[in-house]
Amino acid sequence: xxxxxxxxxxRVAELYYEENKSQDEIGGLLGVTRWKVGxxxxxxxxRGIVRIEIVHPRARRLGVERALCERFGLDDAVVVPVPASxxxxxxxxxxxxxxxxxxxxxxxxxxxxxxxxxxxxxxGRLEQGWATGVTVxxxxxxxxxxxxxxxxxxxxxxxxxRASGQVVLLPSPAILxxxxxxxxxxxxxxxxGVLELAQGASAYxxxxxxxxxxxxxxxxxxxxxxDVAELVRKGAVGDVVGRYIDANGNIADPGLDERTVGLGLDxxxxxxxxxxxxxxxxxxxxxxxxxxSGLCTVLVTDEATALALLEGTV
Amino acid sequence: xxxxxxxxxxRVAELYYEENKSQDEIGGLLGVTRWKVGxxxxxxxxRGIVRIEIVHPRARRLGVERALCERFGLDDAVVVPVPASxxxxxxxxxxxxxxxxxxxxxxxxxxxxxxxxxxxxxxGRLEQGWATGVTVxxxxxxxxxxxxxxxxxxxxxxxxxRASGQVVLLPSPAILxxxxxxxxxxxxxxxxGVLELAQGASAYxxxxxxxxxxxxxxxxxxxxxxDVAELVRKGAVGDVVGRYIDANGNIADPGLDERTVGLGLDxxxxxxxxxxxxxxxxxxxxxxxxxxSGLCTVLVTDEATALALLEGTV
DNA sequence: TGGACTCTTGCTCATATGAGCACATTGCTC
DNA sequence: GAGCAATGTGCTCATATGAGCAAGAGTCCA
Numbered sequence: 108x109x110x111x112x113x114x115x116x117x118r119v120a121e122l123y124y125e126e127n128k129s130q131d132e133i134g135g136l137l138g139v140t141r142w143k144v145g146x147x148x149x150x151x152x153x154r155g156i157v158r159i160e161i162v163h164p165r166a167r168r169l170g171v172e173r174a175l176c177e178r179f180g181l182d183d184a185v186v187v188p189v190p191a192s193x194x195x196x197x198x199x200x201x202x203x204x205x206x207x208x209x210x211x212x213x214x215x216x217x218x219x220x221x222x223x224x225x226x227x228x229x230x231g232r233l234e235q236g237w238a239t240g241v242t243v244x245x246x247x248x249x250x251x252x253x254x255x256x257x258x259x260x261x262x263x264x265x266x267x268x269r270a271s272g273q274v275v276l277l278p279s280p281a282i283l284x285x286x287x288x289x290x291x292x293x294x295x296x297x298x299x300g301v302l303e304l305a306q307g308a309s310a311y312x313x314x315x316x317x318x319x320x321x322x323x324x325x326x327x328x329x330x331x332x333x334d335v336a337e338l339v340r341k342g343a344v345g346d347v348v349g350r351y352i353d354a355n356g357n358i359a360d361p362g363l364d365e366r367t368v369g370l371g372l373d374x375x376x377x378x379x380x381x382x383x384x385x386x387x388x389x390x391x392x393x394x395x396x397x398x399x400s401g402l403c404t405v406l407v408t409d410e411a412t413a414l415a416l417l418e419g420t421v
Numbered sequence: 422x423x424x425x426x427x428x429x430x431x432r433v434a435e436l437y438y439e440e441n442k443s444q445d446e447i448g449g450l451l452g453v454t455r456w457k458v459g460x461x462x463x464x465x466x467x468r469g470i471v472r473i474e475i476v477h478p479r480a481r482r483l484g485v486e487r488a489l490c491e492r493f494g495l496d497d498a499v500v501v502p503v504p505a506s507x508x509x510x511x512x513x514x515x516x517x518x519x520x521x522x523x524x525x526x527x528x529x530x531x532x533x534x535x536x537x538x539x540x541x542x543x544x545g546r547l548e549q550g551w552a553t554g555v556t557v558x559x560x561x562x563x564x565x566x567x568x569x570x571x572x573x574x575x576x577x578x579x580x581x582x583r584a585s586g587q588v589v590l591l592p593s594p595a596i597l598x599x600x601x602x603x604x605x606x607x608x609x610x611x612x613x614g615v616l617e618l619a620q621g622a623s624a625y626x627x628x629x630x631x632x633x634x635x636x637x638x639x640x641x642x643x644x645x646x647x648d649v650a651e652l653v654r655k656g657a658v659g660d661v662v663g664r665y666i667d668a669n670g671n672i673a674d675p676g677l678d679e680r681t682v683g684l685g686l687d688x689x690x691x692x693x694x695x696x697x698x699x700x701x702x703x704x705x706x707x708x709x710x711x712x713x714s715g716l717c718t719v720l721v722t723d724e725a726t727a728l729a730l731l732e733g734t735v
Numbered sequence: 736t737g738g739a740c741t742c743t744t745g746c747t748c749a750t751a752t753g754a755g756c757a758c759a760t761t762g763c764t765c
Numbered sequence: 766g767a768g769c770a771a772t773g774t775g776c777t778c779a780t781a782t783g784a785g786c787a788a789g790a791g792t793c794c795a
Contacts, residue, residue: 117477122471129751145752156480159438160472163431173775176452315572372485443781456745459782 112147113156119144130295162190164199165206171305171413176416177405183207183406189386196409197228200386203233204407207382208312214238219246219308219370220266221348222259223323225282225384225407226314230265240331243267246305246313247369248279248351249327266312277301279368281349282329286365293368305370310380315393317347324349345393347372347402354392356400376401384409391415424463427470433458434465436545463506466683476504478513479520485727489720492731493712496520496694499721510723514700515542518721521696523551529694532686533560533619534580535627535662536573537637539698544579544628555582560619560627561663561683562593562637563641577580580626591615593682596643600679607682619684624694629707630660638663652677659707661697661716668706690715705729 115137122133123144123344128368130144137144151157156377159285161167175184187203189196208229208318218241220226243266249259260276263377279298292298316322319331324346343351343359349367351359358364358372375381383403385394394412397403426656429451436447437458444458465471475481482500489498503510522543532555533687534540557580563573574590581588593612597603606612630636632653634646638660649657657665657673663681665673672678672686689695697717699708708726711717722730 113477114479117475117479117481120475121481121483124475131751139777141752143773146773149753151475156475156477158472158476160474161431161434161438161470162472163470165428165431166470167431167435169435269487351686445781452744455782457743460744463783 115266116147116151119147182404186413201228204384209237215310219311221313238270241272242269244275245277248281318343429460430465433461496718500727502724518698519546529624531622533622533625539628552584555584555586558589559591562595632657
């Protein structure tokens with residue numbers, strides 16, 4: 108399209124979209140047929156001269172969602188556009204996750220949830236009555252040692268309460284100091300029952316942690332910043348339900364993993380409905396590791412993360 | 422429109438504009454009639470949920486243009502959107518002014534032009550052959566004392582040359598030290614002839630200067646920064662064709678005006694086609710003074726200036 | 736509780752637009 | 766310069782959408 112045609116396309120687009128003139132009227136004004144006007148409008152759209160954007164806190168990016176599903180073999184994806192002016196990125200994504208959960212059919216009878224800041228925000232965004240009779244089970248440990256007492260329990264409890272359901276907490280630390288202690292605690296009837304319930308959940312809802320000192324595992328006292336630095340040196344890009352993974356989605360430190368209580372990654376991979384919620388540039392690496400290694404079936408994320416995932420592969 | 426309807430409108434807009442589904446298809450997907458889909462789309466547009474923007478260096482803002490004409494009684498207005506990322510604001514506006522001049526019908530036989538940076542940029546943006554046989558006459562003095570020798574002459578000459586026309590320069594300083602000298606020079610046959618031609622021009626093309634030390638009149642040595650500061654204290658907001666005006670469009674310093682050579686503001690007000698080109702926040706005050714006091718019939722400006730003009734009145 | 740008024744909805748018919756086709760134009764190669 | 770391929774154009778007919786209207790729904794007040 109040469110410069111003259113391009114300028115004509117600009118004028119046509121202005122008259123059509125800003126002046127609300129019909130293609131026939133525009134043709135008369137500019138001395139071209141209405142068929143040519145239509146073609147110029149199509150070209151204006153193709154070349155980005157006309158930009159149509161859906162601007163709303165609940166808006167989605169359906170095209171990007173489909174591209175993610177095709178690329179990564181996901182069952183579903185939810186992508187939310189977040190304008191640069193919005194500072195609470197996680198809020199928009201959490202809202203979208205809450206919307207998705209509310210709309211999920213069939214309603215999951217048992218929902219396994221992790222804990223962390225993202226999950227807490229999602230819990231806060233769920234409406235009372237988002238479902239009825241959902242049993243919410245914790246899938247990673249964290250009741251004890253937690254410096255913010257009750258957050259993990261609160262998250263699961265809130266989600267359950269707002270679905271008029273029950274909460275089943277995992278009464279165990281997230282990470283134990285000795286493998287023997289982890290085995291003993293998992294063998295205990297109380298913990299074993301919760302883990303069995305967790306393994307049988309119809310859906311899982313979880314996020315990821317960044318492999319740095321901001322991790323809630325550091326915050327909670329399970330790991331030190333030095334521990335995490337060592338994990339990074341072993342290739343860790345982040346943690347999923349308390350388990351550190353590398354860029355290929357494999358366990359970064361098997362020894363640490365053996366001491367970690369909660370649902371295993373194999374069980375997450377085998378899940379029929381694993382809803383992964385993630386946002387922010389800091390989590391791009393772990394997000395990529397999760398979606399490329401089959402650790403989720405549904406992804407809820409922001410547009411920038413989605414586009415980064417789509418650009419980075421092949 | 423309550424929250425449920427608003428969310429429905431978002432979904433409808435996404436399916437229509439991003440998925441290119443017909444209103445009938447969308448109705449089937451969402452369980453509403455195609456007529457309701459149409460109404461939801463209209464609401465989405467009204468409430469800014471759908472934003473359609475023309476993004477191109479040559480794009481205009483036709484609605485804003487019409488509003489300016491209605492508000493200020495202009496014969497025409499040209500408003501160009503300039504994205505925040507574009508640093509050469511004046512370039513876009515200068516291009517629009519060049520476009521306007523080229524499209525002007527009837528072609529002006531005699532075109533009076535001022536000189537300054539904006540006019541120089543416009544001259545550079547005009548294409549060879551933008552018109553034929555146009556006599557370009559300088560309407561404000563400035564050949565002598567100019568520290569950038571020839572700029573004023575170059576501007577007029579370039580415009581004339583690219584219209585295969587003649588240039589008529591005003592061989593006089595912009596401002597003289599004594600009123601008597603100004604009268605003498607204007608009485609001289611050479612200068613008088615040019616001024617007569619200038620007064621009889623079919624169209625005028627000019628910009629405005631900011632009332633501060635960046636003025637080309639300071640740059641050129643006619644005024645000192647102290648002179649301009651004094652003018653500001655007398656209420657000057659800027660200069661038009663070398664004449665300082667206040668917020669109401671009146672001469673700020675009659676004494677200085679008496680020593681200024683060139684087309685008078687009364688003559689500009691009486692013109693049938695006075696094309697005023699202005700951009701940038703620094704010039705908002707003088708722009709307002711010009712459009713509200715009948716000193717132009719056509720305004721070419723950037724979108725931010727246009728909106729500032731529309732907001733500031735009444 | 737009923738009537739009046741306002742708002743919303745579904746529909747008919749008119750208008751607007753697009754898909755696909757046949758023909759025209761343009762550009763390239765021999 | 767001719768032939769061929771690619772691109773562009775105008776058109777017919779089908780599809781999509783909107784304007785205006787009548788009917789239904791909802792709200793408010795006496």
